[in-house]
Amino acid sequence: MAREKKINFSVIEKKWQREWEKKKVFQVNESRSKKKFYVLEMYPYPSGSGLHMGHALNYTIGDIYARFKRMNDLNVLYPMGYDSLGLPAENAAIKTHMHPKSYTEKAIKNFIRQQKELGLSYDWSRVIETHDPNYYKWDQWIFLKMFERGLAFRKKAPVNWCPKCNTVLANEQVHNGMCWRHKDTEVEIKQLEQWFLKITDYADELYEGINKLNGWPDRIKTMQKNWIGKSYGTEILFEVDGEKWPIFTTRPDTLFGVTFMVISAQHPELMKFVTKDQKKNVGKFLKKIKTVSQKSIKEVEELDKQGAFTGSYAINPINNEKIPIWVGNFVVADYGGGIVMAVPAHDQRDFEFAKKYKLPIKEVIRGKNNNIKQRAYAGEGNLINSGKFNSMNSKKAINAITKELQKKKLGKITTEFKLKDWLISRQRYWGTPIPIVYCDKCGITGVKEKDLPVKLPEKVKFGKGNPLTTAKSWIKTKCVKCGGPARRETDTMDTFVNSSWYFLRYCDPQNKKVIFDKKKADYWMPIDQYIGGAEHACMHLIYFRFYTKFLRDLGLLKIDEPTYNLFNQGMLHGEDGFVMSKSRGNVVLPEKVSKKYGIDTARLFLVSLANPDKDIQWSEKGIQGSFRFINKVMNYFNKSKFGKSSKKFESKINKTIKDVSSDVDGFRYNLAIIKLKKLFDVIEKEEKIAEKDAESFLKMLAVFCPHICEELWHKIGKKSFISLEKWPVADLKKIDEKLEAQEKVVEKLIEDVNNIIKLVKEKQKKAVKRGFVYVLPNEKQIYAGKDDIISKRSNIKIEIFAVNDKNKYDPENKSKKVKPGRPGIYLE
């Protein structure tokens, strides 16, 4: 028997990849005639180990979408770039004794090659690399704009310090409180002057804007809301030694229940509160806390509440009661003023603290099942022990008490946020240099715009602390103001700075004069579909919203949000069930799979397993299913001749076009593929189909399997690129549910025939050789010509008769049993 011709996929792939590149098929420009559509995947950090199937999945998801939109006559911007600055590159470079620059550039080259081999339809003319001074120049430019406006500033802050490395570490480098290089070394917290970006200025807009992000997964939106953490409450002024201190509470209704105050142990002005005779006590407590802060994070979490009396008293503004002020380890220093009013009866934390130090517990709200002896009651109820507010409902009392305080100018309604300012200082080499100069006379000044970029010096020593501090001649500079001797800032920026605006640079990647052309950004932005992992929910996905808003306020953008549509793709797991990663050793390389099955098979398989937002598992067996399908399609088109489609087929294909279009648009690729496979099953069974219908099938398949579809497109005589063809439009008039129903009746008949064959074999122990089907005269047309299919699918010769056919062969008079939609069957 003739073996089907083995297909050389790699020849086909190379051929079309070359064609696409040569003819610049995926390059785009601003166009007035076409509507734009911006598809973007989060750009990768170009790791030296290259791409594996997990990456391939991510990019394939976006590529399918971009191809789909492109074929739907949209002007699709689909770019790719590399997040090439950052700690991993620096460390990998040190490890391999290479300079981060050459290490990174090699990695990028490799990435690009691999991505091209995946058949991704990027506009390669727009590639950006963040380590390119022409890129990070604009990081610095933005920084200076923020600096001018007070949004970039210096502040003392606690940072992670490894005593063995003798350097500051990024948060990512701290694992369970230990240095990642020295697993036995605890990271210390050091207070250092650091650069911050004042993202908190945008906290409210970032929070409220979440409601407008209709195309974002709820999960991400909730995470951001929790992270930004907006609370509505009341700011109350408590007097201490004639000075008024604001404290924040969401429960002013419990104000009469305040029995003590607690100030954070990290409060910068803590010592103001500590009286002479308590100094020793507090000092002892602080010392204890300090050693604790060096314990692993887990231990800290398990710690109970501790504190010490400061010796000071505050005046409760509602009843002038004198209440003691304690210092405590459980109060967050930079939230709500760093001091809390403690209501042990109605707050569990205060309750525990009060129990431990035997402080009074005063009940002021009577709910349904208070049991103040055991735990705090945080619910609603009616006020008691609260003067003129007694018997008022607690919800009402929130307003009433706030109003009362407002009258006395001792309180006001306010909101608080959990979001903290963004610490961007990194004592590392491979990042964007902060464009700041220190002069002993003039202080801190920003580098002049015309002097940007401040380029990274290439000659530095790696291995000990911040390499930039070893670039003596680089550090030495002239003061921007007075021209006198000055020194450069040696901190670099967090790599997330680079990714906070890269999507804008794609709009105008080569611009040397400005960060991007406003008109171009106006045309392309916002991103119509952003695709990336959920792990960035509270980092990149907040930062890029912040930058967008800042650049808008600079007058560079008209939009408020970078994107209203975000898709979180799932992760690929290896065959061992764990997330695919090099360190785990379970990676599958696209090159290898490509060789064996062709990359289109891999692309198809990756998105056919499950909805792309779900985690999936690679399986060598599973890919066979996709491989079979691809081969069938190739073989079909290699020998197909076209004619006229049957009515039934026209119905089928138009229904498929309709469904597949909406499935792909909704990222339900897995369902789209099933429908394409079913359609192809029918195509194979049809005697002939119209060329136009065959084209439609290929076009739909092309978004998943672009290489072989280009090949087949040309095989059937086309000269254009299928990648640029128009997506088929369903002709709804041709969809005929009746024909579909008739198809089901035939299916049922086949099922029945097979069932009887099985029964005869089992019960009567004899083989069936042929069969006869008896149908009602008015249904004859449904079964016309079906004898072949039924024969094929039951493996016996089938003849179909009308019940009223006088010449029919019917020894057991089965035709008597016939009902509408249920033909009679006789087998022998």
Add this chain to the structure above:
RNA sequence: GCAAGGGUAGCGAAGUGGUCAAACGCGCGGGACUCAAGAUCCCGUCUCUCAGUGAGUUCACAGGUUCGAAUCCUGUCCCUUGCACCA
């Protein structure tokens, strides 16, 4: 602890009030082809019944709403992820 998302046939995965014993793929069983294997094609794959159109028990568990529930409600258990003393 709080929040979000889940638990569907051997496995993966669709389905979110009737057309559901539940698409599709993998696996498995049978058959055709072949000297044979592979590939390919066809059939089957909850249980029972049977020369067919039938019955029964299912969609984590327990209740409930409904003429009708995998799908809605309540409670419980389990999983995954995120946040974690934010007053």
